[in-house]
Amino acid sequence: MxxxxxxxxxxxxxxxxxxxHYQGALTPQSxxxxxxxxxxxxxxxxxxxxxxxxxxxxxxxxLVGEVGLDRSFRIPQPWLPDRAEQRDDSLTPGGREGRQLSQHRLRLAGEMQRAVSVHGVAAHGAVYETLAETWKGQEIRVMSKREQKRVEAEASARAQGESPETQQNALDLPGAALAKPFPPRICLHSYSGPAETVKLYTAPTVPCEVFMSFSTTINHWSSEDDRSGKTGKVEAAFQALPDDRILIESDMDTAGDRMDEQLEAAARKVCEVKGWELEDGVKRLGANWKKFVFGNK
Known part of the structure; x- marks a missing residue:
């Protein structure tokens, strides 16, 4: 574009x-x-x-997505006449379809006002900085305990001197649900970044809800053989994420038995790492998904 x-x-x-246009968009310049x-x-x-x-x-x-940044992406070579017959029609149109990758990488990013699915590969810091720029100046101010008590006392005092109708009208003030320059909910799909970045997204000052989804197709979980009592990178990030922000995915583009199998595998892996009973874990994940898609409706 x-x-x-x-x-x-x-x-x-x-x-x-x-x-x-392409000379300015591709790295290295061709x-x-x-x-x-x-x-x-x-x-x-x-x-x-x-x-x-x-x-x-x-x-x-x-939802909107995927959007994001991918420093490892490379544009496939174009279909030349002598290679067209080698095209793999069983693969998703628009992808590589069996083509060799060129040396060029494409940078693209986007955001719109709706819950979004965000893709980030080898650019976790840049993705965070890009998203954080959308809510710059609108961070949630974290009050001290003394300030919280004062605000609660003032609200209680006002409420005692107001009628129920006045209190309700205060809740219905115009502009309470005005559009903001950042999405209300974000999912970082198949998150592969470090635990330190998770903490940035879940800081109490962040004014939108950030979820992270995990799969068994993309995420590289530690096996029992190589873990040796240590937590792998995916597990460390996963454990740093609040329970109500965890999602699962198949990372597949076609519905059917294979997608169902991958979702089941992801659910089982999440429950295993979290130590959740399977039924309880599936209910938690279902509630998280509804919250991400529908908000607090």
Whole structure:
């Protein structure tokens, strides 16, 4: 995608503009004109936002995602005529489909006002800084115990001198649910970052709810053989996360038996590491999922 405001509102790019666009987006910069022209034509970002907004209005419970940063991502080589017959049609369209990866990596990020699924690989610090920038200046102020007692006493004193109707009206003041520049709920999917970053996301000053999901397909859990009494990186991050912020996932794009099997495997692994009874753990995970998707409705 490209920002059409940089091209006088153009709805498409010329070959020269396309080459220039990809030279600015790819690392390392490519001077292979044929390679750059063989990449998909960039689309106007405004059209993408408008289309996405339409989807969100049409589907009020839809989430946004995945968005995020991926420093390890590389663009597949384009399909050349002599390689097209080797294309693996059984794989998801739009992915590698058997192609070799080029040396180029694409940087992209996004955010919209809805619960979001965030992807982060080899960029955990950058992802946190990007998300934290959206709520900068709106952090929750943590009051001291003395301040809390004073506020509670003042509220109690006011309540005693007010009618029930006045108290209810105070709760219904206009603007209480105004849109904010950060998503209300975030899920960092198949989280693979360090425990220290978990603590940043779950700090009491963070004004949105941050969940983290775990899978057995992407996350590299320690086995009983190599653990040797020590906690692996995934387990350390997992244990640093509050119980009500844990989610599971299959990390698959097609529903069916395989997805169900992966979800079951993830649920069993989470319960094993947490020491939860399976039935209790599944109920907890179900409640967490509903909270992430629907909020506190």
């Amino acid at each position: 490209y920002d059409e405001s940089e091209y006088d509102g153009a709805t498409s790019l010329s070959d020269e503009q396309k080459v220039s 001077h292979d004109r044929d390679f750059l022209l063989a990449l998909p034509d960039p689309q106007p970002f405004g059209q993408f936002l408008s289309r996405t907004k339409g989807y969100l209005l049409q589907h009020p419970l839809a």
